[in-house]
Amino acid sequence: MDKRPIGIFDSGVGGLTVVKEVIRELPFEETVYFGDTARVPYGSKSKETVTKFSSQIIRFLKSKNVKAVIIACNTVSSNSFEELREEFPNLPIIEVVGPGAESCIKATKNNIVGVIGTEATIKSGAYEKRIKALDPKIKVYSKACPLFVPLAEEGWTNNEVAKQTANIYLKELIETGMDCILLGCTHYPLLKACIGETVGKEVKIIDPAAATAKKIKDFLDKNNMLNKGNTEKHTFYVSDNNKKFADICSVTLKHSYNAEKVNIENC
Ligand code: DGL
Numbered sequence: 670m671d672k673r674p675i676g677i678f679d680s681g682v683g684g685l686t687v688v689k690e691v692i693r694e695l696p697f698e699e700t701v702y703f704g705d706t707a708r709v710p711y712g713s714k715s716k717e718t719v720t721k722f723s724s725q726i727i728r729f730l731k732s733k734n735v736k737a738v739i740i741a742c743n744t745v746s747s748n749s750f751e752e753l754r755e756e757f758p759n760l761p762i763i764e765v766v767g768p769g770a771e772s773c774i775k776a777t778k779n780n781i782v783g784v785i786g787t788e789a790t791i792k793s794g795a796y797e798k799r800i801k802a803l804d805p806k807i808k809v810y811s812k813a814c815p816l817f818v819p820l821a822e823e824g825w826t827n828n829e830v831a832k833q834t835a836n837i838y839l840k841e842l843i844e845t846g847m848d849c850i851l852l853g854c855t856h857y858p859l860l861k862a863c864i865g866e867t868v869g870k871e872v873k874i875i876d877p878a879a880a881t882a883k884k885i886k887d888f889l890d891k892n893n894m895l896n897k898g899n900t901e902k903h904t905f906y907v908s909d910n911n912k913k914f915a916d917i918c919s920v921t922l923k924h925s926y927n928a929e930k931v932n933i934e935n936c
Contacts, residue, residue, distance in 0.1 A: 670893065670894075670895065670896065670897050670898075671736050671889070671893070671894040671895070671896065672699070672896050672898060672900065673699075673734050673735060673736035673896075674698070674699035674700055674701045674733065674734070674735050674736070674902075674904070675691065675695075675698055675699070675700050675701070675735060675736065675737055675738075675739060675885065676700075676701050676702075676703070676727070676730030676731075676733065676735030676737070676738040676739070677691065677700055677701070677702045677703075677738070677739045677741050678702065678703040678704070678705070678723075678726045678727075678730065678738070678739075678740065678741060678742065678745075679703075679704055679705070679741045679742040679745075679855055680704070680705045680706075680708065680709040680710060680711040680712075680722075680742055680744070680745075680818075681704045681705065681706050681709035681710075681818075681821075681822050681856070681914070682704060682706075682821060682822055682856065682859070682914060682917045682918065682921070683741070683742065683818070683821060683854060683855035683856030683857075683859070684702065684704065684739075684741030684742060684855050685702070685704075685917070685918055685921045685922060686741075686855050686856075686858040686859065686876065686878050686921065687739060687741035687765070687855055687878045687881055687882070688700060688702055688741070688903070688922065689878070689921060689922055690878040690879045690881065690882035691739070691881075691882045691885065692901075692903070692922070693882065694879075694882035694883060694885075694886050695882070695885070695886055695889075695895070695896075696901060697895075697896050697897060697898060697899055697900065697901060698889075698895075698896050698901070699896065699900060699901070699902045699903070699904075700902075700903045700904070701730060701733045701735055701904045701906070702903070702904070702905045702906065703726050703729060703730060703905075703906045703907070703908075703931075703933075704905070704906070704907045704908075704914055704928070705722060705726060705907075705908050705933065706822075706907045706908055706909045706910050706911075706913075706914055707907075707908035707909035707910075707933070708722055708908060708933075709818065709822060710787065710815070710818045710819070711742065711744040711745065711787070711789065712744050712786075712787020712788050712789045712790065712813075712815055712818060712854070713787070713788055713789070713815060714789065716748045716749065716789070719744060719745055719748050719749050719789065720745075720748070720749040720752045720753070722933075723740070723742075723745045723749050723753055724753065724756055725933050725934070725936040726933060726936070727753060727756075727757055727760070727762075728936045729906070729931065729933060729936040731757075731760065732936070733904075735760075736761070736889075736894055737760070737761040737762070737763065737885065737888065737889070737894070738757075738760060738761070738762050738763070739762075739763045739764075739765075739881065739885055740753070740762060740763070740764045740765065741765065741855050741878075741881075742765070742855055743765055743766060743769070743786050743787065743790045743795075743853045743854050743855060743877075744786075744787045744789045744790050744854070745764075746764035746765045746766045746795070747766050747786075747789070747790045747793040747795030747796070748789055748790075748793050748795075750762070750764045750766075761888060761892075763881065763884055763885050763888065765855065765877045765878075765881050766795050766796060766799055766853075766877070767799060767884075768877045768880030768881040768883070768884050769796065769799075769851055769853060769875065769877030769880065769881075770796060770799035770800045770803060770851075771803065771880060772851070772875045772876075772877060772879075772880045773796075773800055773807075773849060773851050773875050774800065774803050774804050774807070776848075776849045776873050776875055777807060777848055777849050778848055779846065779847075779848045780804075780806055780807045780808060781807075781808045781810070781845055781846050781847045781848060782800065782807060782808070782809055782810070782847055782848075782849050782850070782851060783809075783810050783811070783812065783839075783842040783845065783847040783849070783850040783851065783868075783872075784796045784797070784800075784809055784810070784811040784812075784850075784851045784853050785811070785812050785813070785814045785817075785838070785839075785842070785850065785851070785852065785853055785854070785857065786811070786813065786814070786853030786854045786857075787813060787814075787815055787818065787854050788813040788815055790813075790853050790854060791811045791812065791813040791853075792813075794811075796809065796811065796851065796853055797809045797811060808845075810841075810842055810845045810847060811853075812838060812839070812841065812842050814834075814838040814839075814854075814857070816834050816838075817831075817834065817835075817838075817854065817856060817857050817860055818854065818856045820834065820860065821856040821857070821859040821860060822856070822917075824916075824917055824920075826859050826860045826862070826863060827860065827862050827863040831860055831863045832863055832866070832867070835860070835863050835864055835866075835867040836867055839864070839867050839868055842868070843867075843868055843869070843872075847872060848871070848872060848873065849872060849873040849874070849875050850864070850868055850872055850873070850874055850875065851875040851877070852864070852874060852875065852876050852877070853877075855877075855878065857876075858876045858878065859917075859921070861874060861876070903922075903926065904929075905918060905926055905927070905928040905929070906928060906929050906930075906931050907928045907929075907930055907931075908930065908931065908932075908933045909930065911927070911928040911929065911930045914928045915927050915928045
């Protein structure tokens with residue numbers, strides 16, 4: 670039994686979609702979340718910058734005595750995971766691309782899948798590689814949808830602007846005949862209704878968050894690290910604009926939370 674919290678981070682509010690699933694899957698665990706709201710978006714930045722920001726965040730989470738870290742960000746998972754594992758060899762780190770790829774394999778019936786994500790995630794080819802490694806006959810069509818991130822950060826998740834943006838981005842994927850679309854950015858589930866209306870009911874929407882939560886649960890269970898007490902506590906930190914973050918956090922998690930602002934550059 671290990672009562673220390675689980676650290677979770679993202680560039681902003683997107684990782685809250687993972688926190689939600691972690692709370693559902695592991696109701697007795699404490700979590701510490703960091704959203705890098707001062708430096709979002711990560712998706713348009715270089716691998717070096719994304720790795721540097723992520724190292725600072727993991728150092729901050731370690732200072733909060735976390736027992737494991739979930740990279741609740743596809744951009745970091747697909748660009749910097751190996752570097753972070755090397756830098757923090759004694760800290761268990763769970764990423765989202767593997768669970769996302771596995772969920773996709775289970776969901777597709779016609780072996781045509783669409784993957785959407787940030788520019789950096791799509792450019793890395795990480796999903797395509799993971800999906801093909803699991804099942805080479807699956808056809809993967811990818812599309813970067815960078816504007817979905819600021820829309821989610823703004824809370825514009827299903828208005829006219831979001832709908833038009835989705836129509837423009839997703840048109841070419843719809844034409845591929847895909848039977849599932851993977852949300853390869855943790856901000857995108859916040860636009861799930863809008864994306865769902867655009868691709869139509871027959872296309873399944875895959876969010877890696879649930880499979881990621883199961884993965885951390887299995888890991889903690891196997892290593893006798895689950896918190897079996899009843900000490901549910903969730904703490905949130907951001908690098909900027911804590912009020913706006915707290916508002917989206919409260920809507921996403923259906924509970925009122927505050928977020929504390931920290932200077933991440935010092936970590
Ligand atoms: N939520 C992130 C992801 O899953 C990052 C989005 C961004 O900052 O561009 O990729």
